[in-house]
Amino acid sequence: MAERLFIALFIDENVDNKLGPALRRYGYDAATARETERKGVEDEEQLEYAVQHKMAIFSHNVADFAKLHERWLSESKEHYGIVLTSTPEFRPLLKKVLEFLDRFTAEEIMNQRKFI
Numbered sequence: 001m002a003e004r005l006f007i008a009l010f011i012d013e014n015v016d017n018k019l020g021p022a023l024r025r026y027g028y029d030a031a032t033a034r035e036t037e038r039k040g041v042e043d044e045e046q047l048e049y050a051v052q053h054k055m056a057i058f059s060h061n062v063a064d065f066a067k068l069h070e071r072w073l074s075e076s077k078e079h080y081g082i083v084l085t086s087t088p089e090f091r092p093l094l095k096k097v098l099e100f101l102d103r104f105t106a107e108e109i110m111n112q113r114k115f116i
Contacts, residue, residue, distance in 0.1 A: 008031075009055060011030060055080055062115070079110050080106065
């Protein structure tokens, strides 16, 4: 399923809107729910969108996406990764995300839930 080396991130609407443009400035493939006009869309639909675009989803919504991950595993549904965080401040968040993207490949997070 993984066809790219580097992780591409679809950023949920509850994450600072500056994250997508900042990651692109560093050369990463990133899109936000706001940029793609997907604000207010249900979590599972956001995950399905990320899968269609071969992207991992990144969110502050830890509880809901953790449950969604478990359900998808039980239904043998594949995704490109669910990356979760509780870090709200932009600079520390950007630092954590850049470190994460430098550490893992797209294949390594396939069907995985990661907390950073």
